[in-house]
Each structure stands twice: as structure tokens, then as C-alpha cells.
Amino acid sequence: MSVIGAPVSLTAQPPVQITKVADNVILVDFGRVAFGNLQLMPPANADGKIVVRLGEALSEGRINRKPPGSVRYAEVETELKGADPLVVAPPANSGNTRPAAVPTPATLGVVLPFRWVEIEGWPGELDPAQIRRNAAFASNWDANAATFKSSDDTLNQIWDLCHYSIGATTFAGIYVDGDRERVPYEADAYLSQLGRYYSDGDVQMARDTFDWLSAHPTWPTEWAPHLIFIAYADWMQTGDADWLAAHYDALKSKLQFDRARVDELLGSNEAQVKHDDLVDWPAGERDGYVFTPLNTVVNAFHLRALDLMIKLASALHKDDDVKDFSARRTTAYAAFQAKFFDQESGLYHDGEGTGHASVHANLFPLAFGLVPDQYRAHIAAWLGERGMACSVYAAQYLLEGLFENNGDNQAMALMTAPTDRSWKHMLDSGATITWEAWDQRFKPNQDWNHAWGAAPANILPRYVLGAQPLEPGWSQAIIRPCLGPLKSAEGKIPTPRGPISIGWEKDKTFKLTLQLPSGVSAQVQLPADENSKSVLVNGKPASAQLKNQRLILNESVSGTAIIETQP
Numbered sequence: 001m002s003v004i005g006a007p008v009s010l011t012a013q014p015p016v017q018i019t020k021v022a023d024n025v026i027l028v029d030f031g032r033v034a035f036g037n038l039q040l041m042p043p044a045n046a047d048g049k050i051v052v053r054l055g056e057a058l059s060e061g062r063i064n065r066k067p068p069g070s071v072r073y074a075e076v077e078t079e080l081k082g083a084d085p086l087v088v089a090p091p092a093n094s095g096n097t098r099p100a101a102v103p104t105p106a107t108l109g110v111v112l113p114f115r116w117v118e119i120e121g122w123p124g125e126l127d128p129a130q131i132r133r134n135a136a137f138a139s140n141w142d143a144n145a146a147t148f149k150s151s152d153d154t155l156n157q158i159w160d161l162c163h164y165s166i167g168a169t170t171f172a173g174i175y176v177d178g179d180r181e182r183v184p185y186e187a188d189a190y191l192s193q194l195g196r197y198y199s200d201g202d203v204q205m206a207r208d209t210f211d212w213l214s215a216h217p218t219w220p221t222e223w224a225p226h227l228i229f230i231a232y233a234d235w236m237q238t239g240d241a242d243w244l245a246a247h248y249d250a251l252k253s254k255l256q257f258d259r260a261r262v263d264e265l266l267g268s269n270e271a272q273v274k275h276d277d278l279v280d281w282p283a284g285e286r287d288g289y290v291f292t293p294l295n296t297v298v299n300a301f302h303l304r305a306l307d308l309m310i311k312l313a314s315a316l317h318k319d320d321d322v323k324d325f326s327a328r329r330t331t332a333y334a335a336f337q338a339k340f341f342d343q344e345s346g347l348y349h350d351g352e353g354t355g356h357a358s359v360h361a362n363l364f365p366l367a368f369g370l371v372p373d374q375y376r377a378h379i380a381a382w383l384g385e386r387g388m389a390c391s392v393y394a395a396q397y398l399l400e401g402l403f404e405n406n407g408d409n410q411a412m413a414l415m416t417a418p419t420d421r422s423w424k425h426m427l428d429s430g431a432t433i434t435w436e437a438w439d440q441r442f443k444p445n446q447d448w449n450h451a452w453g454a455a456p457a458n459i460l461p462r463y464v465l466g467a468q469p470l471e472p473g474w475s476q477a478i479i480r481p482c483l484g485p486l487k488s489a490e491g492k493i494p495t496p497r498g499p500i501s502i503g504w505e506k507d508k509t510f511k512l513t514l515q516l517p518s519g520v521s522a523q524v525q526l527p528a529d530e531n532s533k534s535v536l537v538n539g540k541p542a543s544a545q546l547k548n549q550r551l552i553l554n555e556s557v558s559g560t561a562i563i564e565t566q567p
Helices: 153-168 186-197 204-215 223-238 241-255 270-276 296-315 319-340 360-367 373-386 392-404 408-415 423-428 456-465
Strands: 008-013 017-022 025-040 047-055 073-081 086-088 112-120 131-138 147-150 467-469 476-479 488-493 500-506 510-515 521-527 534-537 540-542 544-547 550-553 560-566
Touching (some): 025 153, 147 153, 186 204, 186 456, 204 241, 241 296, 296 319, 296 360, 360 373, 360 392, 373 408, 392 408, 392 456, 408 456, 534 550
Antiparallel strands (some): 017 025, 025 086, 025 131, 047 112, 467 476, 500 510, 510 560, 521 550, 534 540
């Protein structure tokens, strides 16, 4: 059992391929990177020394012994003594076992991320039964709890990459930032939480990470409100008022009212401008953002945090807080529009005193619902044209903003773009766990095992399949598929009440097949075009209203339903 967080256990994994690559050198491929160590079962007459190399990267058909950045390589010399089994792992890494790092359970031994193994000096042939990777996963990780398949095979591969990444990065028992530090950060944890909800439904690891971060907060300005995001996501996933009440007071400090001005916007002092206000990470991914004492991104997060805290306070009947937060939000929102929005361009500037409009100054307000209705389409289109001018972290919010504002085509094009700033690039580069950055050139010390790069694990089921909780605990869901260029999609989404199964096809009309678990009803919003005039539910006419290119059913559905648009 893990010392901290959820139980973690080792799973014995057989090799995918064994190849002789040089005289007396065997290369073993486990197919995907996982955190773990190696177990060898030598033959009875084995003796002498062998050299074992473990790595995440290949170079010219051999393990890369000098990989870039934080990409892992280790070499271990050990001795065979007959048939005695061996567990092979390097000494603990001093970089990720510092006091700030999360310790992995002592029962696991030293674990590191690797896919490839070279063995030099093995006696005779290496039989597949003689080697196993002991891979560390959360004990309750269920790789079969969620599925996704669409008419775009690249998108399917991206989901598979990201879905696996969520499971493979549970090795520490709480959500950490990758192998370089193994330190929890609020933004990393939130993206991991969303991915986990849509991958196997577990809620406990996010809660354990929340507790860690409450005791060990990190320094970026925008990371503090991410704890509010985590708590709100928990509330919507579980409807657990007891957990929320126990953690409510800790959330109030994350509103950072000590930085609020008379207009309720958060100001930044010199140190915060230079260091704490992050906008995006790494620094080269900020699209030329101009930092000022009044920062648009910082205040977009502040307004979003206020919106969520109003909902959480209302859920707990904290009427005085609801009144206080609502008044502050009204004042801050008016100031936000007045200080940052440029009527002439229809865009937000980076901050007070600068005319520069970065993608970040616009993607966060769009994702957080802060853009006035009449400007949303313009900003969504502008962001789609600018491309992926942000990091894999900010891409979570960029994609949310596009999908929420009829930018399906642009969002899917960004995910599958044939550039070095997409998940397709990770696939083409041989990644089996998502990276910390789009490419090594954008962050030379990046991890190749970073769950904050796995946004499609939650984005694709939330938007392409279209399922999200509408009421806490999934008592009511919203089903709002986003089609983009796809012809079909299907999948399974875990919820606390049981799995939701969704399948849809787009031809001359749109057909949705929906299976909801007991206790869940759904508000259904169908994509509408010039051929969509009416709706059938299980073959019978159903009333619906046309709004924002959607046919919204007037009555909720439950159980199994086949819903079709009609010309």
C-alpha cells in the first residue's frame, strides 16, 4: 500500500518482442512505457555478470544512452546466481526523491519509466517467460472502464495514447507532474483528475492530491484557483456535500482576496509580475504575452474561481458567502471587460497598459464563459486561425473554448495537425505516454511521461461523445455531441451511477443511440443543420427548440433511447 495516497501495485507484464541486436546483446520491447522495474528468471546454470540497460528512447535500433532532457536511461550491472530470480532497477534518482517529492511505496522498490531493455551477457537465448516488467499502477485502475472510437483513426490513436497516459501516471498514488520531480502541482492535478474521471471514474486519487496540495501549495498565481476547480469537479462528479463541507474553508483562501483592488480585480506586485504570474509553461509558450500589474489571464482565473465558489457556497447554503462572492464577481466582471476588452478588434489585450492580444488573453476568457455572447464566435474563429500557439497545459482550455463555441472543426484539426504542435506529432514521434511539451525543442528538459499532456482523455468523451454532468453526482447529464468532420463516434463513459454508452452517426440526418444507467436522466442537445427540422425519440415525435445550432429536446430522456433528427 502506498504511504501517501491510493494503493499502488505492480503488474507483471510480458515482453512484446525480443531481438538480438548485436553479439551477446538482446533488445527487449515492452510495447509501451510504464513506471516499474525489471524481473529476470535466469536458467538453472546461469552465472556471471550481465549488464542491463533500461530506457524510454531508441536511437538507431539501440537504447539511447544519452537521451535528451529528463528522458530516462539507466544502466545496471548485476550477477546471475543460478535460477535465483532478480529484480533489476537502478539506485533511486536524487532529482525525484527530494523531500518535496512524493515517495513511492517501499514495497514497490525503485521504479522508473522505461519501454526498452537491453541485456548484455545473458547466457543463451532469452525466453519470453524469463523476463517481466513489474509495472506500477493504481491498484484500482480499470483500463476497460472507458472506450472511444470514431471515424478518424488518428483521433482514435490520440485517445488511446491519452487514456493510457492517465493510468500509467498513477504510479505514485497521487497525481504528480512526471518523473523529473514527482511533485504535485495544482494545474497538473486538475487535468489528471478530469482525465481519470473519464478513463475509469476514480475520485479518491484527486481527493488525496487535493489534501497534499492544501498542505503543500505551489507558487504560480493561477495554480491556487485550480484547487477550487478540483473541488468543483469533485462536487459535480460525486455530489458529496460532506467532502465539500470538510474542505470548503480551505478553498476560500484560494480566491486571493488579499490581492484584490477596489474594482475587485487582482493586482500583481513586481515580484508577482516577474515570477508568480505564469500564464503558460514553459515561458516560450506564452505567445509573446506582455506582463503588466493588471493581468488578463490572472483575472480570468479569478473570475472563474468566483463563479465556481458561488456554486459551491450555494450548495452548502453559505448564504453570506454567496452574497459576498456574487457582489465581488459583478464588480470584477465589469472591470474585466472595461480594462481588458478592445471593442475595435473584438479581442482581449494581455493586460492594462498594453495593446498586445495573445492567444492566452483570449482562450481563457472564452473557456471560462467570460466573453459576451456577441463576441464569442469572433474570438473562437480568431483562436482557430492562430493555431496551437500555447502549451499542452493551456491546450486543455483552448479546446474547451472551441468546442463550447461551435469550433469543433478547428479543435479536431488542432489535435490532429501534421505539425510539431499536436498529439499527432507525439504519435508520429513514437510517444506511448504523453509529453510535458509538444516537442523537445520547446522544453529541452521535459518529461516524456506527463499526464497534463493528456487532455484528449477528457476532451474527446466530454465533447465528441458529448457527455458531462449537468447536476452534481450525475443525477442529470447533458449529452451534446460535437461532430466536426467526423461521420461517427461511439464509446463508454464511467460515472458513479454506472457507465453511459453513446453512439452517433451523421449522414443525411443525425442518429444518436444512448444508454443511461439507472438514476441518470439526460438533457439532449443535437447538432442541427438545414436538414434538421424535427426529432424522433424511439420512433416517436419529440418537441425540441432550435438554439445556437442545436436542437434541444424539451423533455429529458432516460434508459435506452434512439434519437434521430428529421428533415
